[in-house]
Amino acid sequence: MADHGSSFTTSDLSRKSGDIIAEALRHPVTITQRNKPRLVLLNIEDYERLMRQSNVRTVExxxxxxxxxxxxxxxxxxxxADSDDANR
Incomplete structure (x- = not known):
């Protein structure tokens, strides 16, 4: 998950929670603390899709x-094997 959509600080979360929630309903939102990503808010459909994908384990x-x-x-x-032979 390289792109988390918009980014807000934890201070923004307390001041603009309604706006942040509205944005998180459209796409994932990263919450930063001390300039480091700490949380991702995402809508329930995206969360459930991720949970389904993480539960699918394929062993071959x-x-x-x-x-x-x-x-x-x-x-x-x-x-x-060819690169290993070349390094000998």
Missing amino acids: TIDTMSDQLFAQFEAAVDAY
Whole structure:
């Protein structure tokens, strides 16, 4: 989540909570404290979507890997082996 939309300080949160909440209903809002991001306010739909995505865990073995993913894996292993041989 690189872009958190708008950014407000914790002081802004106490002074402009209504405006910040209205903005958070449209897109995620970052709350900073001492110039560091500390919180993200987001609407419930975005939160629920993130929770669903985080609960999806995929475990694959070589036997269950798609042919395309296996080819990428094999190419990465070959590239690593070639670079390792070159460094010897």
